[in-house]
Amino acid sequence: xxxxxxxxxxxxxxxxxxxxxxxxxxxxxxxxxxxxxxxxxxxxxxxxxxxxxxxxxxxxxxxxxxxxxxxxxxxxxxxxxxxxxxxxxxxxxxxxxxxxxxxxxxxxxxxxxxxxxxxxxxxxxxxxxxxxxxxxxxxxxxxxxxxxxxxxxxxxxxxxxxxxxxxxxxxxxxxxxxxxxxxxxxxxxxxxxxxxxxxxxxxxxxxx
Amino acid sequence: xxxxxxxxxxxxxxxxxxxxxxxxxxxxxxxxxxxxxxxxxxxxxxxxxxxxxxxxxxxxxxxxxxxxxxxxxxxxxxxxxxxxxxxxxxxxxxxxxxxxxxxxxxxxxxxxxxxxxxxxxxxxxxxxxxxxxxxxxxxxxxxxxxxxxxxxxxxxxxxxxxxxxxxxxxxxxxxxxxxxxxxxxxxxxxxxxxxxxxxxxxxxxxxxxxxxxxxxxxxxxxxxxxxxxxxxxxxxxxxxxxxxxxxxxxxxxxxxxxxxxxxxxxxxxxxxxxxxxxxxxxxxxxxxxxxxxxxxxxxxxxxxxxxxxxxxxxxxxxxxxxxxxxxxxxxxxxxxxxxxxxxxxxxxxxxxxxxxxxxxxxxxxxxxxxxxxxxxxxxxxxxxxxxxxxxxxxxxxxxxxxxxxxxxxxxxxxxxxxxxxxxxxxxxxxxxxxxxxxxxxxxxxxxxxxxxx
Numbered sequence: 001x002x003x004x005x006x007x008x009x010x011x012x013x014x015x016x017x018x019x020x021x022x023x024x025x026x027x028x029x030x031x032x033x034x035x036x037x038x039x040x041x042x043x044x045x046x047x048x049x050x051x052x053x054x055x056x057x058x059x060x061x062x063x064x065x066x067x068x069x070x071x072x073x074x075x076x077x078x079x080x081x082x083x084x085x086x087x088x089x090x091x092x093x094x095x096x097x098x099x100x101x102x103x104x105x106x107x108x109x110x111x112x113x114x115x116x117x118x119x120x121x122x123x124x125x126x127x128x129x130x131x132x133x134x135x136x137x138x139x140x141x142x143x144x145x146x147x148x149x150x151x152x153x154x155x156x157x158x159x160x161x162x163x164x165x166x167x168x169x170x171x172x173x174x175x176x177x178x179x180x181x182x183x184x185x186x187x188x189x190x191x192x193x194x195x196x197x198x199x200x201x202x203x204x205x206x207x208x
Numbered sequence: 209x210x211x212x213x214x215x216x217x218x219x220x221x222x223x224x225x226x227x228x229x230x231x232x233x234x235x236x237x238x239x240x241x242x243x244x245x246x247x248x249x250x251x252x253x254x255x256x257x258x259x260x261x262x263x264x265x266x267x268x269x270x271x272x273x274x275x276x277x278x279x280x281x282x283x284x285x286x287x288x289x290x291x292x293x294x295x296x297x298x299x300x301x302x303x304x305x306x307x308x309x310x311x312x313x314x315x316x317x318x319x320x321x322x323x324x325x326x327x328x329x330x331x332x333x334x335x336x337x338x339x340x341x342x343x344x345x346x347x348x349x350x351x352x353x354x355x356x357x358x359x360x361x362x363x364x365x366x367x368x369x370x371x372x373x374x375x376x377x378x379x380x381x382x383x384x385x386x387x388x389x390x391x392x393x394x395x396x397x398x399x400x401x402x403x404x405x406x407x408x409x410x411x412x413x414x415x416x417x418x419x420x421x422x423x424x425x426x427x428x429x430x431x432x433x434x435x436x437x438x439x440x441x442x443x444x445x446x447x448x449x450x451x452x453x454x455x456x457x458x459x460x461x462x463x464x465x466x467x468x469x470x471x472x473x474x475x476x477x478x479x480x481x482x483x484x485x486x487x488x489x490x491x492x493x494x495x496x497x498x499x500x501x502x503x504x505x506x507x508x509x510x511x512x513x514x515x516x517x518x519x520x521x522x523x524x525x526x527x528x529x530x531x532x533x534x535x536x537x538x539x540x541x542x543x544x545x546x547x548x549x550x551x552x553x554x555x556x557x558x559x560x561x562x563x564x565x566x567x568x569x570x571x572x573x574x575x576x577x578x579x580x581x582x583x584x585x586x587x588x589x590x591x592x593x594x595x596x597x598x599x600x601x602x603x604x605x606x607x608x609x610x611x612x613x614x615x616x617x618x619x620x621x622x623x624x625x626x627x628x629x630x631x632x633x634x635x636x637x638x639x640x641x642x643x644x645x646x647x648x649x650x651x652x653x654x655x656x657x658x659x660x661x
Contacts, residue, residue, distance in 0.1 A: 023457075023460065023461055024423065024425055024460055024461055024462070025461055025462040026383050026423040026425070026462065027381075027383070029423075029425070029426040029429050029430075030380065030381050030426070032379075032380070033430040034372065034376040034377070034379050034380065035362065035368075035370030035371065035372050035376065035427065035430055035431065036370060036371050036372070036373075036376070037368055037369065037370060037371075038361065038363075038369050038370065038371040039369065040363060040369055043361055043363050043369060043371075043500075046361060046443075046499065046500050047363070047500075047502075048449065049441060049443065049451060049502065049508050049510065050508065050510075051504070051506075051508050051509075052508055052509045052510060052514075053509055079319075088318065089318045089319040090318070100524030100525075101523065101524040103636050104636060104637050105520060105524075105636055105637055107515060107637075109515075112514070112515040113511070113514060113515055114509065114514055115509055115514075118509065118510060118511050118514060118515065121508070121510050121511070122510065122511040125448070125449030125451070126347070126348065126447070126448045126449055129319075129321065129322075129348060129447070132348065132447045132448070132449065133449070172526075175524060175525050175526050176514065176518070176525070176526050176527075176528045177521065177525050177526070177527055177528065178527075178528055178529055179527055179528065179529050179530040179531065179532075180527070181527075181530060181532070181534065182534065182621055183629075183632035183633070184624035184628040184629050184631070184632050185624075185628070186614075186622040186623065186624040186625065186628050187622060188570070188572065188581075188614070188616055188622050189581070190572070190580070190581050190582075191579075191580050191581070192579065192580070193578055193579055193580070193581065194578065195577045195578045195579060196574075196577055196578035196610075196612060196625050196627075196645055196647050197625045197626070197627025197628070198400070198625075198626060198627055198630075198660075198661050199399055199400045199626050199627065199630040199635045199661065200400065200661070201627045201630075202626075202627045202628075202629075202630035202631045203630065205631075206631070
C-alpha cells in the first residue's frame with residue numbers, strides 16, 4: 001500500500017516539475033502567488049522537527065542522566081510522578097518492555113518508541129505541558145537521558161547528544177507495519193445471515 | 209382520559225417526540241415499567257420529563273390514544289416578540305440548551321487539555337453539524353491565535369520557502385466542500401462490551417461540515433516542490449505542536465488549507481485562524497492552528513505517528529499510517545438511552561453512513577441482530593467522504609429487537625462486524641479505527657440499549 005502511495009507521490013512530484021496536470025479534486029491553480037519569500041535561516045526558530053529514524057535535525061547540545069534528574073524534579077515530577085512511574089495526570093513512562101505480546105500492552109517511551117529521538121522531538125515541542133518549548137536543548141537531552149535511564153535502555157554515565165541518541169537500541173524498533181487495509185472482508189448478506197459477531201467470537205474461533 | 213390545561217402543556221413540550229434530560233448522557237434511561245398500560249403513557253410523561261432521556265413518539269400507538277384537548281391561544285400569540293438588536297450572534301433558544309457536546313466521560317482523562325468532547329449525533333438534524341457542537345480533540349487545550357499575527361510557512365524540499373499572512377491566504381480563489389471528520393479513536397471504548405450508553409458517547413467523535421479554503425497543492429506549486437519531496441509535514445502552532453506527515457499524492461489530490469467552516473471562520477477549537485483539512489482521513493491529520501508545512505522525503509515518525517494513532521496487530525505488531533477512515537454507519541435514532549414511548553407502531557429508523565474512501569452506495573438495516581437485512585433509503589445529497597443520512601420506516605411489533613445498520617461504499621467495501629475486524633487485528637487496549645457494525649437492543653418496554661459485544 002505504501003509503495004503504491006510512494007509511486008503516486010513520486011509521479012505527482014514529477015508532474016509538478018514539468019508543470020503538467022496532476023490528479024486533483026480541485027480546479028486548476030490560478031496564475032497568481034501571494035506568498036512572501038523567506039530564508040530557511042529565518043524559519044529556524046520554528047524548524048523543530050527531528051527525522052527520528054536518523055536523528056537528522058537533532059541540535060547541538062548535551063545532557064547527562066544526573067542533570068536530567070534535576071530537570072525532571074523541577075519541571076516534570078508534578079504531573080508524571082516520582083521516577084516517571086506515574087503522577088496525578090499521566091500514567092507511567094517507565095517499563096512495559098516485553099509487554100507487546102501481553103495484555104495489556106504497557107506503552108512508555110521505553111517500550112513503544114521505535115526510534116530514540118522521538119523523545120527529544122516530543123519533549124521539546126510539547127513538554128512540560130504547562131510551558132512547552134521552554135526547555136533548552138541541553139535540558140531536553142538531559143531529561144531524555146533520565147527517562148531512558150529509568151527504562152534501563154542506557155547506563156547512568158550516558159551522555160545524550162545528537163550523535164549518541166539515534167544509536168540507542170529501541171526494543172520496539174521492528175514492531176511497525178505500514179497500513180495494509182482493507183483487511184476485514186465482509187459481504188452484503190441479506191437473508192439467513194449469521195448474527196452480528198463479537199470480538200469474543202473471533203477470539204474463540206481462533207482458539208484464543 | 210380527561211386532560212387539564214396543565215396536561216396539555218406537558219404534552220406540547222414533547223410534541224415533537226423529543227424530550228431530553230442531560231442525565232441521560234451519563235446513565236441509562238429509566239422507564240416506568242410497573243405502570244399499567246393505560247396509565248403508562250401519562251405517567252411516562254411525568255417520569256419521562258424528569259429522567260427518561262430521549263423519548264420517541266410512536267404514531268398509531270393503538271386504542272389508548274385519547275382525543276386531544278381543546279386548543280387555547282397561547283401567550284406568545286398575544287404579545288410582541290423580541291425586537292431585533294442592532295447586532296448580535298444568534299444563539300439557540302433556551303429550550304434547546306440540552307443540545308451540547310459533552311467531554312469524554314466513558315473514558316475520563318485526568319486533565320482537560322489533552323482531551324476530547326463528543327458531538328450529540330442523536331439530536332443532529334440533517335448532515336451538517338453546527339459549529340458549536342462539532343466534536344473536539346486537542347493535545348494542549350484550545351489555542352487563542354491573533355489572525356493578524358499568525359504566519360503560515362512552507363519550506364523544506366521546495367525551491368522558494370514562503371511565508372503567508374492570513375490576508376495573503378484569503379486573496380486566493382477558494383473552494384468549499386462538504387466532508388465528515390472522524391477521530392481515529394471514535395468508538396474505541398466499545399469493542400468487547402457496552403461501555404457507552406448513548407450514541408454521543410460511542411460515536412460522537414464524528415461531525416460534518418462545509419469547509420472553505422485553498423487547495424494546498426496550489427501553495428506548494430507556488431513554492432516549487434523538489435521531485436525528492438514525497439511527504440508533507442503539517443505542524444500546529446498550539447502548545448502541543450501537533451505534527452503529522454501526509455504522502456504527497458494525497459496532498460496533491462484534495463488537502464485544503466481551511467479557514468472557513470459552515471459559513472463562518474473556524475471556531476477557535478477547530479483551529480482558528482487556519483487548519484489543514486484532509487478529507488476522509490483520521491481527524492488528527494487535519495492539523496489545527498496550522499503554522500508550518502515542510503516538504504520532506506519521508507515521514508519523521510514522531511510520537512503521533514508511532515506511539516499514538518497506531519493500531520495493535522497480532523504478534524506484538526503495530527499498524528502505522530492507517531489514515532483512511534473506512535466505511536461505517538450507525539443508527540442514531542432510536543439509539544442508546546432513548547425509549548420508544550408510544551408502544552408498538554411506527555418509528556422511523558435514522559442514522560448516518562460515511563466513508564473516507566468514497567461515497568456511500570447502500571445502507572442496510574437489520575431488526576433481528578443480523579439474520580435478515582433490508583435496504584434503507586439514502587437521503588440526498590449523497591456526497592464523497594461526507595455524512596449520508598439513511599432512513600428506514602419501521603413498524604415495531606412490540607417484541608424485543610436488535611437493530612443495526614451496515615453500509616457499503618463506492619469501492620465495494622462492506623462495513624464489517626467487530627468479529628471480522630478482530631480476526632485481522634488485535635483488540636487490546638485503546639484500539640483505533642473501529643468501524644464495526646453497531647447493534648442497539650430494543651426491549652419490550654421500548655428501552656434502547658447498547659448491544660455491542
